[in-house]
Amino acid sequence: MDNKYGVYRQIRYNRTYRTLGRMTWWRIALGAVLLLSVLFISGFVSVRVAMTGHFKTADTLMVDSFMETYRPTVKAYIEAGVLYEEGDYAAALEAFRAVETAAAAEDNGAGTRADAAAMRSLAALRLAQERYEAGAPDLAREALAAVDAAQLDEANAAVLETLTALLGEG
Numbered sequence: 069m070d071n072k073y074g075v076y077r078q079i080r081y082n083r084t085y086r087t088l089g090r091m092t093w094w095r096i097a098l099g100a101v102l103l104l105s106v107l108f109i110s111g112f113v114s115v116r117v118a119m120t121g122h123f124k125t126a127d128t129l130m131v132d133s134f135m136e137t138y139r140p141t142v143k144a145y146i147e148a149g150v151l152y153e154e155g156d157y158a159a160a161l162e163a164f165r166a167v168e169t170a171a172a173a174e175d176n177g178a179g180t181r182a183d184a185a186a187m188r189s190l191a192a193l194r195l196a197q198e199r200y201e202a203g204a205p206d207l208a209r210e211a212l213a214a215v216d217a218a219q220l221d222e223a224n225a226a227v228l229e230t231l232t233a234l235l236g237e238g
Contacts, residue, residue, distance in 0.1 A: 108129065108131065109131050109134055110134070111130060111131070111134065111135050111138075111139055111142060113129050114126040114127070114129040114130040114135070114146065115142055115146075117129060118142075118145065118146050118149060119183065121149075123146055123149030123150045123152065123153050124150055124153055126146050126149070127146050127147065127149075127150050130143065130146060140170075141167060141170045141171050141174060141180050142180060144163065144166065144167045144170065145164075145167045145171075145180055145183065145184055145187075147163065148160055148163030148164045148166075148167055148184070148187070149187065151163055152164075152187065152190070152191050152194075157191050157192075157194045157195035157198060158195055160187075160191040161188060161191040161192050161195055161211075161214065164184045164185075164187050164188035164191055165188055167180065167181075167184040168181055168184040168185055168188060171184055185216065185219055186219040186220075188214070188216075188219075189214070189215050189216045189217075189219040189220055190219075190220065190224060192211050192212070192214035192215045193211075193212070193215050193220065193224060193227060193228055193231070195211040196208045196209075196211035196212040196215065196231060196235075197227065197231055199211055200231060200234065200235065205235055208231070208235055209235050212228075212231065212232065212235065215228060
């Protein structure tokens with residue numbers, strides 16, 4: 069004779085350990101698509117691409133309306149990087165300064181601020197180099213004053229030393 073509580077235990081077991089459904093290939097594909105869409109919409113992908121220095125690609129991958137509403141400083145950083153990649157170093161220098169100021173005002177903008185400071189120094193270096201090659205050493209010295217040598221990597225630090233030596237002689 070069966071225990072009368074055996075039926076209740078079986079019902080509770082079935083309710084507790086019942087699966088939500090079979091895992092099929094289309095559910096896996098749908099989950100992957102949803103995950104990727106969240107990564108693109110949130111700006112995760114565009115920020116990671118921008119951190120590698122590919123600002124035009126990051127701008128293409130960015131969902132403008134989301135970034136404008138929720139992460140305006142990061143959006144401005146990417147747009148300043150696009151100016152830098154296009155060779156408009158004067159506009160990029162001003163844009164990176166603005167991003168640096170805006171990131172300093174934010175509570176969680178420390179990463180963006182540091183990246184903007186590094187890119188500001190790089191844009192100032194390129195602007196000074198461009199102005200020197202155009203034959204305007206006074207304007208090159210002015211742009212060179214905005215360069216923070218601590219923000220530059222070894223190759224750009226060598227360019228800074230060379231340019232400083234050339235401007236010092238001229």
